[in-house]
Amino acid sequence: MQPKSHIVNLPVYQPGKPTEEVKREFGLTEVIKLASNENPYGASPRIKDAVLSEIENISIYPDGSATNLTTALSNHLGVDSNQIIFGCGSDEIIALITRAFFVPGDETIMADQTFSVYKSNADIEGALSIEVPLKNGTHDLDAMLAAINERTKIVWVCNPNNPTGTIVTENALITFLDAVPSHVLVVLDEAYCEFVTDSSYTDGITLLSKYPNIVVLRTFSKIYGLASLRIGYGVGSAEVIKLINQVREPFNTSRIAQVAAIAALEDQGFVDQCRTLNAQSIVYLQAEFDRLGLSYMPANGNFVMVDVRKPSGEVFQGLLRKGVIIRAGHQRYPSYIRVTVGTPEQNAVFIQSLEEVLHQVSAQV
Numbered sequence: 001m002q003p004k005s006h007i008v009n010l011p012v013y014q015p016g017k018p019t020e021e022v023k024r025e026f027g028l029t030e031v032i033k034l035a036s037n038e039n040p041y042g043a044s045p046r047i048k049d050a051v052l053s054e055i056e057n058i059s060i061y062p063d064g065s066a067t068n069l070t071t072a073l074s075n076h077l078g079v080d081s082n083q084i085i086f087g088c089g090s091d092e093i094i095a096l097i098t099r100a101f102f103v104p105g106d107e108t109i110m111a112d113q114t115f116s117v118y119k120s121n122a123d124i125e126g127a128l129s130i131e132v133p134l135k136n137g138t139h140d141l142d143a144m145l146a147a148i149n150e151r152t153k154i155v156w157v158c159n160p161n162n163p164t165g166t167i168v169t170e171n172a173l174i175t176f177l178d179a180v181p182s183h184v185l186v187v188l189d190e191a192y193c194e195f196v197t198d199s200s201y202t203d204g205i206t207l208l209s210k211y212p213n214i215v216v217l218r219t220f221s222k223i224y225g226l227a228s229l230r231i232g233y234g235v236g237s238a239e240v241i242k243l244i245n246q247v248r249e250p251f252n253t254s255r256i257a258q259v260a261a262i263a264a265l266e267d268q269g270f271v272d273q274c275r276t277l278n279a280q281s282i283v284y285l286q287a288e289f290d291r292l293g294l295s296y297m298p299a300n301g302n303f304v305m306v307d308v309r310k311p312s313g314e315v316f317q318g319l320l321r322k323g324v325i326i327r328a329g330h331q332r333y334p335s336y337i338r339v340t341v342g343t344p345e346q347n348a349v350f351i352q353s354l355e356e357v358l359h360q361v362s363a364q365v
Contacts, residue, residue: 004124004126006123006126010120010124011120016325016327017033017035017320018033019031023323026321026323032323032342033325034326034341034342034346034350035327035340036227036340037192037301037303037340038221038225038340039224039225039274039302040340040341041225041273041274041343043224043225043270044264044266046264046266047225047264050259050260050262050263051260053259054256054259057255058256061255062251062253062254063255064252066253066258069258069261072261072262073233073261073265076265079235082238082241082242083237084234084235085235085241085244085245085248086252086258087231087232087248087252088230088231088232088253089219089221089231090217090218090219090221090232090233091117091232092232092252093233094117094217095117095121097121097215097234097244098121098122098124098125099121099125100243100244100246100247101153101185101243102122102125103126103127105126105127105128106126106151106153107127107129107151108122108127108128108152108153108155109130109132109144109148109154109155109156110130110132111131111132111139111144111156111161112131112132112133112134113330113331113333114161114162115156115162118187119131122154128151132144132147137164137166137297138161138167138168139159139168141157141175141176145176145179145180148181152184153184153185154186154187155180155185156189157187157189158189158191159188159189159201160195160196162189162191162301162303163303163330164305165297165304165305167200167300169202173188173207174207177210177211177214180213182212183213186211186213186215187215188207188214188216188217189217190216190218191217191218191219191301192223192301193218194224194274195223195274195275195278195302196300196301197275197279205235208235208237212236212237212240213240215234215235215240216235217233218234219231220232220233220260220261222301222302223274223278223302224261224264224271225264225274226260229256229261231253231258231260278302278341281342281343281344281347282299285347286299288351292355292358294306295307297336299341303338303340303341304338304339305330305333305336305337307333307335308336308337309335311335312328312330312333312334313328314361315328315358316329316337318357318360318361319350319353322353322356323353324350324353326339327339
C-alpha cells in the first residue's frame with residue numbers, strides 16, 4: 001500500500017493524557033486533568049434533559065443540515081442560516097476548509113506556535129505552511145501580512161491563541177484585514193472567545209459584513225462544556241460556506257450533539273457564570289505565579305501559559321506523578337507549561353503540586 005508521500009512522516013496529534021491512564025501508570029486514585037482546556041464546571045443542567053429525550057431516536061440518522069440548531073444559532077449570532085456550517089468539533093471545519101481550498105503547492109500562513117491542526121491539515125493537502133514567529137507570544141500580524149504572496153490561499157489567526165492565551169486587539173485585527181488581499185481567506189479561530197473579558201478584543205462575527213473573505217470558527221467544546229459530543233461551527237459569507245459545505249460528509253454531527261447544543265445556547269446564564277468563575281481563577285493563579293517568581297503570558301482563554309524556568313518535560317512528569325495532568329512540549333517555549341484553569345479546589349492542588357515539583361527538580365540539578 002502506497003500512501004501519499006507527504007503524509008508518511010506527519011506527526012499524530014497527541015491529546016492530553018487521559019485520567020484513567022495516569023491512574024494506572026502511577027497507581028493513583030485521584031487525578032486532576034488540566035490539560036485539554038475543558039470546562040471544569042461541566043455543562044448547563046438543561047442539557048441532560050435534552051439528551052435523554054433524544055435517546056429514543058438513537059436509531060435514526062441525524063438531520064444532516066442540522067436545521068433546528070442552525071436556526072437557533074443564526075438567531076443567537078444575528079447571521080443568516082446559510083452563513084453557518086457545523087462540524088465534528090471545529091477541528092473538522094479546519095479540515096473541511098483545507099479540503100475545499102488547498103491544492104498541492106499552495107501556501108498558507110500561521111503563527112509558529114499555535115493550534116497544530118492548521119498545519120497538519122495543510123500538510124495532508126500538500127500545501128506549504130509558512131510559520132511566522134510570535135511576537136511576545138502574540139500573532140505578528142505585520143510579519144504575517146508581509147509573508148502573503150500570489151501562492152497564499154489562507155491565513156490562520158487563533159484569537160485567543162492556543163497555547164499562549166494572547167489576543168489580537170480589535171484595532172490590530174481591523175488594520176490587518178484591511179490590508180489582506182480580498183482573494184486570501186482569513187480564518188479567525190475563536191474557540192475561546194466566550195472567556196475573554198478584555199475590552200480591546202473584537203467579536204469576529206461583527207466583522208463578517210465588511211470582510212467577505214473571513215471565516216470565524218467556534219466550538220461548543222469549551223465554555224459550553226460539550227467536548228465529548230464533538231460539535232463546532234464556522235460562520236462566514238454564504239458563498240464561502242457553500243464551498244466548504246460541498247466537501248462536508250453527510251451526517252457529520254449527531255442527533256444528541258445537535259439537541260445538546262441548542263440547550264446550551266438557551267442557557268447563556270451558565271456561560272456568564274463560567275466566564276466570571278474562570279476570570280476569578282485566573283487572578284488566583286497569576287497571584288500564585290507571582291509569589292513563586294514565575295512569569296506568564298496574558299491569559300484570555302481558560303488556560304495559562306507559564307514559564308516554570310525548568311525543562312517543561314521534567315515538570316510535566318513530576319506533576320503526573322502527583323496526579324495533575326497539564327500540557328508541555330511546546331517547541332518554541334521549552335520551559336513553559338500550559339495549564340487549564342480549573343475549579344478553585346483543582347487550582348489549589350495544582351499550585352501546591354507545582355511548587356513541590358519545582359523544588360524537587362531544583363534539588364536534582
